Amino acid sequence: MEETRMLSWGVFRSLLAIVQWWGFNVTVIIMNKWIFQKLDFKFPLTVSCIHFICSSIGAYIAIKLLKIKPLIEVDPEDRWRRIFPMSFVFCINIVLGNVSLRYIPVSFMQTIKSFTPATTVILQWVVWRRHFDWRIWASLVPIVGGILLASLTELSFNILGFCAALFGCLATSTKTILAESLLHGYKFDSINTVYYMAPFATMLLAVPAILLESGGVVTWLYTHESVGSALVVILGSGVLAFCLNFSIFYVIHSTTAVTFNVAGNLKVAVAVMASWAVFRNPIPGLNAFGCAVTLCGCTFYGFVRHKLAQQPGTPRAPANRDVLELLPLVNEKQDKA
Structure with a gap:
């Protein structure tokens, strides 16, 4: 009886973790799109900078004041030699994600972001000469094919938004690969990751945001009808972006890698349906089919990675990557291979 109760609690905890992760993730994406489209606040650098400021403050409160997680001490030299390069790529990744939301529908952006496993494999193969099992390459076929089909049939196709989302996949892959080497020896959780990376990202974004968008922001403040509610x-969205990080930490410790992979792909489907319900952007049948094919390919990719990781003698990637692949607004799926 006790074992049954424990099992039921474990299942309930996993479901609760997944649902609240879905809620934060989808809400942040929808809110960002709402900011760009409905509030006419077309300044992705400023939005990203606000997210990083909120994340910096939230991580400080969580670690220093609430002491939810102990602070992981990092040498000052390592902060610049290891964490700063990660923050730079992290910053580019978030900005590209917001730029893509500025120009293309959420459904199309989410489909393109599912290309990240393919860019990770290709980048490691081309740059680092890493070899992969043939099943890994086979799993990339439906991912690439589905994205091509979705792109060809997307009614709201925009080349700038498409390129931003595609290069965002490349930035996510680079961040993932850098994490394995730059953060070797530091077992970061998501809160400590944000604690160290968000201030660097804020510093990197503040100057270009001021130089490129400050004039437009000031004009928007003077001309927008409901500035107060819009600023709220x-x-x-910045506060929820930080909450998303905290929810990721909870999910990682409440589910298995396979469950997380499947839940991550279902999350994309939930985001697509939610965006359609809110914005009513047209989704042709072939476009929806392409998205479904891509998600099936991502699920198969995660399953193959998990199976290969279970084989004797297969090296396992550092745990750092599991957290760093899932920072705010990043749609890379987790695998613990």
């Missing part, structure tokens, strides 16, 4: 939405 913008700041709220």
Whole structure:
């Protein structure tokens, strides 16, 4: 009886973790799209900078004041030699994600971001000469094919938004690969990761945001009809972006890698349906089919990685990558291979 109760609690905890992760992730994406489209606040650098400021403050409160997680001490030299390069790529990744949301529908952006496993494999193969099992390459076929089909049939196709999302996949892959080498020896959780990376990212974004978008922001403040409520939405998206990090930490410790992979792909489907319900952007049948094929390919990719990791003698990647692949607004799926 006791074992049954424990099993039921474990299942309930996993479901609760997944649902709240879905909620934060989808809400942040929808809010960002709402900010760009409905509030006419077309400044992705400023939005990203606000997210990083909120994340910096939130991580400080969580570690220093609430002491939810102990602070992982990092040598000052390592902060610049290891964490700063990660923050730079992390910053580019988030900005590209917001730029893509500025120009293309959420459904199309989420489909393109599912290309990240393919860019990770190709980048490691081309640059680092790493060899992969043929099943890994086979799993990339439906991912690439589905994205091509979705792109060809997307009614709201925009080349700038498409390129931003595609290069965002490349930035996510680079961040993932760098994490394995730059953060070797530091077992970061998501809160400590944000604690160290968000201030660097804020510093990197502040100057270009001021130089490129400050004039437009000032004009928007003077001309927008409901500035107060709009600012609440913008700041709220930043707070939820930090909450998303905290939810990721909870999910990682409540589910298995396979469950997380499947849940991650279902999350994309939930985001697509939610965006359609809110924005009513047209989704042709072939476009939806391409998205479904891509998600099936991502699920198969995660399954293959998990199976290969179970084979004797297969090296396992550092745990750092599991957290770093899932920072705010990043749609890379987790695998613990």
